[in-house]
Amino acid sequence: MRAGEPCWLGAGSGSHGAFEASLRRTSDCAWDRGALDSGLAVACFSQAVLSQLCGPRQVPGTPQEKTALREKTDTEKRHFVDHRRVLVCGGRGGDGVSCFHSEPRKEFGGPDGGDGGSGGHVILRADQQVKSLSSVLSRYQGAHGEAGGRKNCSGRSGTLLYVRVPVGTLVKEGKEVVADLSCPGDEYIAALGGAGGKGNRFFLANDNRAPVTCTPGEPGQQRVLFLELKTVAHAGMVGFPNAGKSSLLRAISNARPAVASYPFTTLKPHVGIVHCEDHQQIAVADIPGIVRGAHQNRGLGSTFLRHIERCRFLLFIVDLSEPEPWTQVEDLKSELEKYEAGLSERPHVIVANKIDLPQARAALPPLRARLGRSVIALSAATGENLEELLLHLQELHGQHVAAELRW
Numbered sequence: 001m002r003a004g005e006p007c008w009l010g011a012g013s014g015s016h017g018a019f020e021a022s023l024r025r026t027s028d029c030a031w032d033r034g035a036l037d038s039g040l041a042v043a044c045f046s047q048a049v050l051s052q053l054c055g056p057r058q059v060p061g062t063p064q065e066k067t068a069l070r071e072k073t074d075t076e077k078r079h080f081v082d083h084r085r086v087l088v089c090g091g092r093g094g095d096g097v098s099c100f101h102s103e104p105r106k107e108f109g110g111p112d113g114g115d116g117g118s119g120g121h122v123i124l125r126a127d128q129q130v131k132s133l134s135s136v137l138s139r140y141q142g143a144h145g146e147a148g149g150r151k152n153c154s155g156r157s158g159t160l161l162y163v164r165v166p167v168g169t170l171v172k173e174g175k176e177v178v179a180d181l182s183c184p185g186d187e188y189i190a191a192l193g194g195a196g197g198k199g200n201r202f203f204l205a206n207d208n209r210a211p212v213t214c215t216p217g218e219p220g221q222q223r224v225l226f227l228e229l230k231t232v233a234h235a236g237m238v239g240f241p242n243a244g245k246s247s248l249l250r251a252i253s254n255a256r257p258a259v260a261s262y263p264f265t266t267l268k269p270h271v272g273i274v275h276c277e278d279h280q281q282i283a284v285a286d287i288p289g290i291v292r293g294a295h296q297n298r299g300l301g302s303t304f305l306r307h308i309e310r311c312r313f314l315l316f317i318v319d320l321s322e323p324e325p326w327t328q329v330e331d332l333k334s335e336l337e338k339y340e341a342g343l344s345e346r347p348h349v350i351v352a353n354k355i356d357l358p359q360a361r362a363a364l365p366p367l368r369a370r371l372g373r374s375v376i377a378l379s380a381a382t383g384e385n386l387e388e389l390l391l392h393l394q395e396l397h398g399q400h401v402a403a404e405l406r407w
C-alpha cells in the first residue's frame with residue numbers, strides 16, 4: 001500500500017469495525033453518480049422524510065415506466081459477473097550479469113556485474129468503484145525485473161500490478177479461502193514476483209577475486225485463483241420473483257433497482273443504504289428472485305444466494321396477493337437450507353407485501369395464524385406501514401452490533 005493512502009489492510013473480515021468502516025466509505029461516495037447508477041444509495045429516515053416516503057406513492061410498473069426501467073435491455077448492466085477464474089503470474093526477476101571493470105591503467109578492476117531487479121507482484125485491491133468481476137481478466141502477468149548492468153548497477157524492479165476487484169470479493173485457491181477483501185482498500189498479493197539474479201560482484205570472495213558466476217532471475221509465482229463476489233450488506237431480501245423486493249428497496253432507500261410486473265426483473269444484486277434516525281446505517285441487499293427448485297437450477301438458480309451469505313439478517317418478502325402466501329416462506333427456507341445448511345436459521349423477519357390489494361388484506365389473518373404475529377404487513381407501493389419494517393431493521397441491527405461487541 002502506498003504511503004498516504006487510507007489503510008484498510010488487515011481489517012478483520014466481517015469484524016464490526018471494519019464492516020461499519022466499509023459502510024462509512026460507502027455512504028461517503030453514495031451520492032456520486034456512479035454509486036447511484038449501480039444501485040448503491042442512501043436515504044435518511046428522519047420523521048419528516050419518513051412521512052413523505054410513507055405517503056401515497058405512484059404504483060410503479062406503468063407501461064411507459066417499465067420501458068424506462070427495464071434492467072434487461074440495458075446491455076451494460078447485464079454483464080454482472082460474480083465469479084471468475086484467474087491465472088496470476090508474478091513478474092520474472094531480472095538476470096544478474098557477469099562483467100569486469102576495465103579502464104585505462106586499471107585493466108583488472110574486478111567484477112562489477114550488478115544484480116537483476118525483482119519481478120513485480122500482482123496485487124488484488126478492493127475498490128468501491130468496481131461493482132462486478134466483469135472487468136477482471138482471465139490472466140495477469142506481472143512486470144519483469146530488468147537485468148543488472150555494468151558498474152554494479154542493479155536492474156530496475158518490475159512495477160506492481162494492481163487488479164481492482166469489488167469490495168466483498170472472496171479469493172479462493174482450490175477450495176481454500178485465502179483472502180476476503182471485504183473493506184475498501186483491502187489488498188492481497190495474489191502472485192509474488194521472482195527474485196532478481198545475482199551479478200558476479202556478489203560472488204567476490206578472498207579466495208576468488210575474479211568470479212565469473214552470475215545467476216538468472218527467478219520466475220514469478222504462478223497461481224490459479226477463483227474470485228467470488230459476495231455482496232456486503234447487513235440485511236438480505238429473499239423472495240419469489242415479483243414479490244416486490246426491488247419496490248421495497250426503492251421505498252426504504254435511494255437505490256433504484258428496476259421494477260416491473262414480470263418475473264426476474266432483477267438480474268443482479270442491488271444494495272441500498274438506509275440511514276436511521278440514530279445515525280445508524282443499514283445496508284439492505286435486493287437479490288434476484290428465487291423460485292421453487294432453484295437448487296436444481298430452475299429460474300436463475302440459487303447461485304445468487306451467495307450474496308446473502310454475508311448478511312447478518314434476512315427479510316423474507318412474501319407476495320400477499322398470491323394464493324396461500326405461507327407456502328412461499330416454506331419454499332424459500334427450504335431453498336436456503338439446500339444451498340447452505342443453517343442459512344434459513346439466521347435472524348429474520350417476514351414481510352408480507354402488497355397489503356394495499358384487497359385479496360392481500362384477506363390473506364393476512366391466515367398467514368399470521370400460521371407464521372405468528374411477527375409478520376410485518378406493508379405496501380411498498382403506497383408506503384403503508386414501512387415504519388414497522390424500519391423499526392425491526394433497527395432492532396435486528398442493534399442485536400447484530402451487540403453480538404459483534406460481545407466477540
Ligand SMILES: Nc1nc2c(ncn2[C@@H]2O[C@H](COP(=O)(O)OP(=O)(O)OP(=O)(O)O)[C@@H](O)[C@H]2O)c(=O)[nH]1
Pocket residue numbers: 059060061239240241242243244245246247248258259260261262263264265266267287288289290353354355356357378379380381382
Ligand atoms: N399493488 C402493489 N404492487 C406492488 C407492490 N410492490 C410491488 N408491486 C408490484 O409488483 C411487481 C413486481 O415488483 P418488483 O419490485 O419488480 O418485484 P421483485 O420482487 O423485485 O421481482 P424480481 O426482480 O423479478 O425478483 C411490480 O409490478 C410492482 O409494481 C405493492 O406493495 N403493492
Ligand SMILES: [Mg+2]
Pocket residue numbers: 245246247257258259265266
Ligand atoms: Mg426485483
